[in-house]
Amino acid sequence: MNKIKITVVTVVYNGADIIENTIANVINQTYDNIEYIIVDGGSKDGTQDIIRKYEEKISLWKSEPDKGIYDAMNKAIQLATGDYIYFLNVGDNFYSNKTLENIITQSQYEDVIYGNTCIKDLNSERIAKAYPLNLDWKTMPYCHQSVLIKRTFLINNLFDLSYKIAADYNQYHELKKSKAVFKFVDEIICIYDNNGFSSQNARQMLNEYTGISLKNNSGFLKKIKIRLYFFLRMNLRKI
Structure with a gap:
C-alpha cells in the first residue's frame, strides 16, 4: 500500500x-507525504509576500476574495489531492513536529481520525480532550483543527455557508449520516489560538449549535433537553 498522502x-x-510561523510548522513535520495548500482571501498586508518566500515548500496556493473562512476551506477541499485533508489555519500550530506521523501510525485508514486540542488564550493554555461521540447532541466532539477527514467524504460534505461559525458542527453530523467511521487517537494534535473569539461569536455559535442539534436529533423529550441545555448555556454566560 502506498504511503497515505x-x-x-x-x-x-x-x-x-x-502566517510565517504556521507555514514553518507545516514544513517542519517529520511526516514525508504532505501536500500543502494555502488559500488566501486576497490579503493586502504582505501575507502574499511571505507565502512567496516559501513557494518551493508549498504545493499550491491561490489568492482571491472569498465569502469567509468556510468558503475558503471549501475551495481547498476541491483543490486537494490527498487521501486525508487537515485544516491548520493561520495562527494555529501542530503540537509537535511529529504530530502527523504519530496520528497515522495509530490509525487503520478510518474515515475520520480525531484527537485532542491545546487551546491557547491570552494568558494561558489548556488541554481540551475530545468528547465522546454520544455527547454530540450538545457539542462538537472535536476541534476542526484536530481532525483528519478523508477527502472523498469532504468532497460530498462541503461546509454549509449558511452557518457563519458552526459549519464544522453541521459537517460533523453530515459525516455521521454518511456512515463515516470515526477513530479517536489520544494525541494532542494542534495548538489552537482562541484569542480572537469574542462573546458575541460565542452567542452566535450557541444559536447555530442549537439549530443544528435540533435538526439532527429526533424525539420530543430529546428536543426539550436540547433546548433547555442551550438556553442554560447562553444565559449562564451572562451571570
Missing part, C-alpha cells in the same frame, strides 16, 4: 504577522 490546508486573510 495528507493534504494540509492553511486559510488566511491579512495574516502577515502570524
Whole structure:
C-alpha cells in the first residue's frame, strides 16, 4: 500500500504577522507525504509576500476574495489531492513536529481520525480532550483543527455557508449520516489560538449549535433537553 498522502490546508486573510510561523510548522513535520495548500482571501498586508518566500515548500496556493473562512476551506477541499485533508489555519500550530506521523501510525485508514486540542488564550493554555461521540447532541466532539477527514467524504460534505461559525458542527453530523467511521487517537494534535473569539461569536455559535442539534436529533423529550441545555448555556454566560 502506498504511503497515505495528507493534504494540509492553511486559510488566511491579512495574516502577515502570524502566517510565517504556521507555514514553518507545516514544513517542519517529520511526516514525508504532505501536500500543502494555502488559500488566501486576497490579503493586502504582505501575507502574499511571505507565502512567496516559501513557494518551493508549498504545493499550491491561490489568492482571491472569498465569502469567509468556510468558503475558503471549501475551495481547498476541491483543490486537494490527498487521501486525508487537515485544516491548520493561520495562527494555529501542530503540537509537535511529529504530530502527523504519530496520528497515522495509530490509525487503520478510518474515515475520520480525531484527537485532542491545546487551546491557547491570552494568558494561558489548556488541554481540551475530545468528547465522546454520544455527547454530540450538545457539542462538537472535536476541534476542526484536530481532525483528519478523508477527502472523498469532504468532497460530498462541503461546509454549509449558511452557518457563519458552526459549519464544522453541521459537517460533523453530515459525516455521521454518511456512515463515516470515526477513530479517536489520544494525541494532542494542534495548538489552537482562541484569542480572537469574542462573546458575541460565542452567542452566535450557541444559536447555530442549537439549530443544528435540533435538526439532527429526533424525539420530543430529546428536543426539550436540547433546548433547555442551550438556553442554560447562553444565559449562564451572562451571570
